[in-house]
Amino acid sequence: MKCWKCGMDASGICRFCGRAVCKEHVTEMPFILTVYCCGKDAAKAIVVSDVLYCGCCKPLPSPIEMPELDSGGDNR
Ligand SMILES: [Zn+2]
């Protein structure tokens, strides 16, 4: 596997988008595993710190709504 940015041998895979990146171009950022919404408190998240990140994809800080997936998902 080659680095997405420079074409050198990659040493890791971006946790967010799956691009391969070498040590030179890899970045680290926290990765949110799960988010809890518990009533009165603010939402809490279980976060893994310093997962591999390619630096070019754009993970969003919170889940987004995808209404178009709601309809017709299971019609055979
Ligand atoms: Zn590279």
Ligand SMILES: [Zn+2]
């Ligand atoms: Zn990425």
